[in-house]
Amino acid sequence: xxxxxxxxxxxxxxxxxxxxxxxxxxxxxxxxxxxxxxxxxxxxxxxxxxxxxxxxxxxxxxxxxxxxxxxxxxxxxxxxxxxxxxxxxxxxxxxxxxxxxxxxxxxxxxxxxxxxxxxxxxxxxxxxxxxxxxxxxxxxxxxxxxxxxxxxxxxxxxxxxxxxxxxxxxxxxxxxxxxxxxxxxxxxxxxxxxxxxxxxxxxxxxxxxxxxxxxxxxxxxxxxxxxxxxxxxxxxxxxxxxxxxxxxxxxxxxxxxxxxxxxxxxxxxxxxxxxxxxxxxxxxxxxxxxxxxxxxxxxxxxxxxxxxxxxxxxxxxxxxxxxxxxxxxxxxxxxxxxxxxxxxxxxxxxxxxxxxxxxxxxxxxxxxxxxxxxxxxxxxxxxxxxxxxxxxxxxxxxxxxxxxxxxxxxxxxxxxxx
Amino acid sequence: xxxxxxxxxxxxxxxxxxxxxxxxxxxxxxxxxxxxxxxxxxxxxxxxxxxxxxxxxxxxxxxxxxxxxxxxxxxxxxxxxxxxxxxxxxxxxxxxxxxxxxxxxxxxxxxxxxxxxxxxxxxxxxxxxxxxxxxxxxxxxxxxxxxxxxxxxxxxxxxxxxxxxxxxxxxxxxxxxxxxxxxxxxxxxxxxxxxxxxxxxxxxxxxxxxxxxxxxxxxxxxxxxxxxxxxxxxxxxxxxxxxxxxxxxxxxxxxxxxxxxxxxxxxxxxxxxx
Numbered sequence: 001x002x003x004x005x006x007x008x009x010x011x012x013x014x015x016x017x018x019x020x021x022x023x024x025x026x027x028x029x030x031x032x033x034x035x036x037x038x039x040x041x042x043x044x045x046x047x048x049x050x051x052x053x054x055x056x057x058x059x060x061x062x063x064x065x066x067x068x069x070x071x072x073x074x075x076x077x078x079x080x081x082x083x084x085x086x087x088x089x090x091x092x093x094x095x096x097x098x099x100x101x102x103x104x105x106x107x108x109x110x111x112x113x114x115x116x117x118x119x120x121x122x123x124x125x126x127x128x129x130x131x132x133x134x135x136x137x138x139x140x141x142x143x144x145x146x147x148x149x150x151x152x153x154x155x156x157x158x159x160x161x162x163x164x165x166x167x168x169x170x171x172x173x174x175x176x177x178x179x180x181x182x183x184x185x186x187x188x189x190x191x192x193x194x195x196x197x198x199x200x201x202x203x204x205x206x207x208x209x210x211x212x213x214x215x216x217x218x219x220x221x222x223x224x225x226x227x228x229x230x231x232x233x234x235x236x237x238x239x240x241x242x243x244x245x246x247x248x249x250x251x252x253x254x255x256x257x258x259x260x261x262x263x264x265x266x267x268x269x270x271x272x273x274x275x276x277x278x279x280x281x282x283x284x285x286x287x288x289x290x291x292x293x294x295x296x297x298x299x300x301x302x303x304x305x306x307x308x309x310x311x312x313x314x315x316x317x318x319x320x321x322x323x324x325x326x327x328x329x330x331x332x333x334x335x336x337x338x339x340x341x342x343x344x345x346x347x348x349x350x351x352x353x354x355x356x357x358x359x360x361x362x363x364x365x366x367x368x369x370x371x372x373x374x375x376x377x378x379x380x381x382x383x384x385x386x387x388x389x390x391x392x393x394x395x396x397x398x399x400x401x402x403x404x405x406x407x408x409x410x411x412x413x414x415x416x417x418x
Numbered sequence: 419x420x421x422x423x424x425x426x427x428x429x430x431x432x433x434x435x436x437x438x439x440x441x442x443x444x445x446x447x448x449x450x451x452x453x454x455x456x457x458x459x460x461x462x463x464x465x466x467x468x469x470x471x472x473x474x475x476x477x478x479x480x481x482x483x484x485x486x487x488x489x490x491x492x493x494x495x496x497x498x499x500x501x502x503x504x505x506x507x508x509x510x511x512x513x514x515x516x517x518x519x520x521x522x523x524x525x526x527x528x529x530x531x532x533x534x535x536x537x538x539x540x541x542x543x544x545x546x547x548x549x550x551x552x553x554x555x556x557x558x559x560x561x562x563x564x565x566x567x568x569x570x571x572x573x574x575x576x577x578x579x580x581x582x583x584x585x586x587x588x589x590x591x592x593x594x595x596x597x598x599x600x601x602x603x604x605x606x607x608x609x610x611x612x613x614x615x616x617x618x619x620x621x622x623x624x625x626x627x628x629x630x631x632x633x634x635x636x637x638x639x640x641x642x643x644x645x646x647x648x649x650x651x652x653x654x655x656x657x658x659x660x661x662x663x664x665x666x667x668x669x670x671x672x673x674x675x676x677x678x679x680x681x682x683x684x685x686x687x688x689x690x691x692x
Contacts, residue, residue, distance in 0.1 A: 007637045014644035032594035037614075041595040047553045050670055051660040052645060053678050055652025062645060100634045101641075103574065103599060104557045139598070261649065277650065357529050364528045371530045 004087055006097065012087040016067040016078055017113060021226055021256040023048075025059045025108040025143040028165035028221035038139025039103060044167065046143075047108050056410055060111040060145060061101050065089055065127060069115030073172070073183040074267040075231040075260060082265065085193065088117070091130045096307050098134060102142050109143030109165070110134070111389030116149065124152035124160070131163035145221075150194040157194070158218075161201060166221035169195050171255075174242045178232035182269065192250065198223050199251035222253035223244075229283060231260035234313035237302065240297045247290065257283045282314040289320060292352060293345045302327045317407045322348040323383060326403055333397055336385040337366050349381035429454055433463045433509065436583045436607075439501050440480045446513050449624040456517045457658035461509035487516060493526040496556040499541040511536065517684050547582045550664060552591055554578070556665050558632040565601070567615060577628040578666060585610055604628060625667075635669040642670040646677055653678065 004012075026046030033040050037317060048057035064078070066088035072080040089097075098110045110128060116123050125147055134140035146164040148157060160167055169191060171178050176188030198219070204220035225246060229239065243255045259280040262273060289295040304312045305322025315323045325332065326346045334347050336358055344355040354376040361367060366389040373379050384396045384406075399405070431445040442461075449459055461473055489497070497512050505511075528534055539578055557574035565571050574596075583606040592601060593612050602611040604623040611618045623638045665671035 007640050010637055011640050011644045014641050018645050018647055033597040036595050037598050039596060039598045043591075047549070048659065049553050050642065050668065051656040052642065052647075053653055053656055053674055054647045054650040055655030055659075056647070056650075057659070058642070058645060061641070097637070101638060103572065103596070104559075104632065104634060104638070105555050105576070105640050141595075158615050275651075321548075360527060361530045362531065363633075364524070367530070374535060 003188060006093060009087040009093070010063070010097065011090055012085055013063045013067060013089060016064045016084070016115075017062045017111075019077070019258060019261065020062060020111070020113060021258045022109070022145070022168065022224060022254070023057050023062060024166070024221075024224075024254065025145075026221075027253065029217065031141040033139065036139040036393060038141055039099065040109070040141030042108075042141065042143055049106055049108065059108045060143065060157075061095075061098055061107045061109070062111040063089070063094070063113075063115035065091075065094065065123075065130070066117055067115050070371045071116050071183070071185045073186070074269055075173075075182055075263070076230055077261075077263045082263070084264075085128060088173065089322040091126055091133065093129045093187040093221070095133045095138065098142075099138060101138070102140075107142075109145070111145040111147075113147035114149075116151075120149045120151035121153050121156065124149045128156060128159045128163065131160065135163045145223075147190075148194070148198070150191045154194075154197065156308075157198065158201070161198070161205075161218040162216065164219050165361070166223065166253075167198055168220045168224045168226070169198065169244065171225045171227050171242070173196075173230065173232055174229075174234035174239045178234060182231065194215045195223065195225065195246070195252070203251060220367050224256065225252055225256040226256040226258055228260050229257050229280055231270060233311070235352070236279075236283060236286070236314045237297065237301050237312040239283060240290065240300065243287060244290060244297050255287060257287070276316060278316050279313070282316060282320060286314055286320045290415055293321070294342065295321075295324070300324060300327075308363075316401075319348070321346070322381070322406060326406075329397055332385045333387045333393050334385060336372065337362050337387075337389060347382055347385050349378040349385075428460060428475050429478050430460045430462050431478050431509075433461065434469055435465055435500065436463055437586060438463075439498055442501060442509055442512070445478055446516055448478050448481050449513065450487060450516060452479045454478070456510065456514040459510065459513060461513070463509075466506075468683050487520060488523075489516075489519075489526075496526070496537060496541045499544050501538050502587060503540045505540060506583045508540065509573050511540075518535045520550055544582050544584065546582055548584050548588055551578060551580050551584060551588050554660075554668060555592075556667065556669060557596075557601060558629050559634075560629060568613065571598070573602075575602045575604070575625060575628045576647070577623075577625045578605050579663075579667065580664075583607065586619050589619065593617055632669075639670055639673055643673055643677060648677070648680060651678060 024046060026044065028042050028044065031040070046059060048059050050058040052058060058400050067078040067084065068086050068088060069078045069080055077084055094112065101107045102109070112127055114127055115125050131146060133146050134144065144164045145168065146160050146165040148160055149171045150169050171191055172183055172186060175299065179186055179188045201218050202222060205216065208215035209217070213418045227239065227242070246252045247257060257280050259275050259277055260271070286300050289300055290297070300320050301312055303315060303320055303326065305315050306312050314320050325346070334343055336344065341355060341359060344350060344358060345352070357375040359365065361371060368389045369391045372388060374384070384393045384402060386393070387418045396402070429449070431449065433441045497515070500508055500512055511533065515525070515537060518533065525531060526534060529538065554575045555578050557576045559572060560575045561573045562570050563573060585603070585605045589610040592603065596612065597614070600613050603609060604627050607622040609620045609623055611620070
């Protein structure tokens, strides 16, 4: 193992980390290195320093400390019984690599996760040690996201929160039964309990900072989690219910959804194929409706489809807000010149930005359709649902074929689109 | 408007450079105080490759009566941001907006107005260019030196081609982020530098002023290749966030075409005969 170069280890341990969806570097405190003379700042906004051809933002150096693992979670490519190539960084190698990349302006910071080696405590200690060296020895002011191991000692969590901008614990799967079945060393209730502790410490630290600016920070960018979609039979109703429970119960900032990728030598307990990628996309859209559009899971699921097995999934062909609107047409049409913000937010095709622009613009006079076209991108989708000074949808809204008219025409997935 | 005679006169407002924002502010104030119509002012930038213009122009009257016009902070920021745009017409547009605001004080808040829409969209383009410069500058190490406390300071340089006149504007961002190292960013129209004590600005330069590689770039490319998921090709999404005009100065962009081909081959392998 020691004969691997840093670049070779990097290849293995970055490849192993790419199943973590999160790359966020926003929402933490603002830091500058001007006062410390060190390296690194956070602006609160997060910066994507590059984009890969898969369309994803590259903001953080996202790596595993090691992909050796003593756990045997069936869906994970790094599970004990998998025969992938293994590698391990020392804490100092990760510190150096982070600084080398940061100083060249390739990254906003580090997202460090790890397979479990020796024991959960030993692994967590080493993860925290990387963050400690960066912050204390190198006066590093960039973003640090640490993946936390729920089975580790709570004191180690406290230390992790001292150095990190964000902590996360993976919930792994939507239901406790699936966790027991596919990740035998993990326990759903224990994961949620640790998340609860984290959430509490984060909000306590926030409250203390309000009364004293010298109060210590604790994961000021909050905490998040990741759920694997399509590795078990949980339907979208179950997934979104679990998310809502986490948002409300433990104060999570984000739930990331990661479509299950089939791995080499799979267990017979796993589905043979990945779920359609658009499922992940629809779940993110629904998640947005939960967090920013004050929709409830039950409301979202009125637009869902039910399969033969009684599973309730989001409609893959249209977005969940449109699906909801088509099933709840009695709420429409909405008069864009009069409706409250909360009602405007429910119009298909109208996002938060569009709503704010409409509210601003209508103070200057009654809005016409041409004005809406100036303000919003997706007016054709809105037409059946809105009234403006010079537009009313008339019978369009009650058209029995409205679904077919609004759903995009099915087309072949174009791999060669450039 | 009073003073019919003024309508016939053309004035020239002189600006010292493309980024002479204070100059614009002062002259706009004078022009407003003297009631000069927007279409009667020629905004003249020194150093800009000027067209030969033989028409006679009066200098603006230097009228210092305070203008009654009040802008809120957000709108002022939008106007000043717009002035960093590369559009040659921006100084005139911004003045026209001020002029119109005398009659319509809330004009800037109306996103459906054509001038307002243009200003907001230009400001947005400038902000985007600033954001992309924060993101896509790539430093290359050029050496080390000992500072006055005998501490080693690493030295870095970067070449970048922004679309708008933003180079000086981004200097504090890079100082706050890279305080502990010396750096120099060269662009075609301006350069900025930090030595641990002072920020300095200077003239533009050439791509060849900066070394063409760095020892760490291979590892960065390894990372870029490894973090990519070939099962999901989304070139359109990538290009909209990282437009191709930036690629020539990004060390990782060399890999893109090969990675895409590899991704397509892998996808074909997974296809089954129909």
